[in-house]
Amino acid sequence: MSMDSRDHKNEWSRFLKSFVHAWRGIWKTARSERNFQFHIIAACAVILCGFLTGLSTAEWAVVLMLIGGMLALELVNTAIEHVVDLVTDQYHPLAKAAKDAAAGAVCVFAVISCIIGLLIFLPKIC
Template structure:
């Protein structure tokens, strides 16, 4: 396709593609499934412990960010795999760095969860 004949999508089709990507990740990606399951548990815990509006904001940002990071990691892995099936140090580095970004966000999310829920859990015991 020529550079001057770029494909243009409607706003509705852009949303459709986005939802298709979310659905594909939720169905096909083990780690996304794990994050969704943990997210459901965290959301239910938020209701049980009546967390504050600002704590909900932190939880929602953590959940949204975590699932988004996992999806970006998957997109990077798929792109690298499409480019080369052979071992290449830069391909490994790209995949490792993307996985590291997910790990950093996961650790941050767990810390946020501890800050919000640990005092409430300790109060129960």
């Protein structure tokens, strides 16, 4: 076996393992983080409403992007919280600022997602 084919095989294996690690992170977060669990339940409710109201393809694209963005942002927020907690267990203004900023990003996206959701769903139910 040539060196090139072994390198290619190792790269492919590392690539596949990265998905395993990613899914492990999603699963662990889903099992342990209350806010992520809330967002999953909300996403399921929105998807159910989407089927009940007959969303168009474009509307589904927007809704799914918002759901994916919300879940991804909540994962990033959780990662930031874990890293900050790993670095220090004592109160520090910068640690608080980092956690608050990450939580703020989630909040901004959640509010905008709700507004867009209302723009999509209200005309269908009113």
